Amino acid sequence: MDNYIEKIMEIINKNKKKLIITTSICVFSVVGLGLAGATLTYNKAKSNINYTTEQVKEIALGAVKGDVVGIRKKIELDTCSFEYEVKIKDENNILREVTVDTNLGVITEIDNYFD
Known part of the structure; x- marks a missing residue:
């Protein structure tokens, strides 16, 4: 050896x-x-970006009424497009995250976070 x-x-x-x-x-x-x-x-x-940040805010606020706390842009590798994660504090003081696809302008996910 x-x-x-x-x-x-x-x-x-x-x-x-x-x-x-x-x-x-x-x-x-x-x-x-x-x-x-x-x-x-x-x-x-x-x-593939067809919607601006302001348009994405409007789409998210159409689904969840409240105040926008923050927005984060991330890349979605499955669809080769960007998504915005919009955090909204609703009337019940619940933090909700609405994910909007920037290519199609559709909501792909809504998450709830309790304070």
């Missing part, structure tokens, strides 16, 4: 420079492909 390990170490030491270069190329290729994929996904999602 020791001879086997020694032979492997000898091969590694002989080809150390080639191994480092090959490994570096592989790592940079994977990172580059990941960045390219992320950029393409972001640009596709960005091109």
Whole structure:
């Protein structure tokens, strides 16, 4: 077993420079492909935005009456579009989160949070 390990170490030491270069190329290729994929996904999602923040607020307030506390924009990878999560404090002092798709302008989810 020791001879086997020694032979492997000898091969590694002989080809150390080639191994480092090959490994570096592989790592940079994977990172580059990941960045390219992320950029393409972001640009596709960005091109699917058909509703502004103000329009999304109106859609959310049409479903849940109250005061808008906050809005957060997030990317939905399944549909390659952005969604807005609108937090609304309703008349009963319950915090509700309404998720609106920016491509179609439809409500995809309504969550309730109790104070």
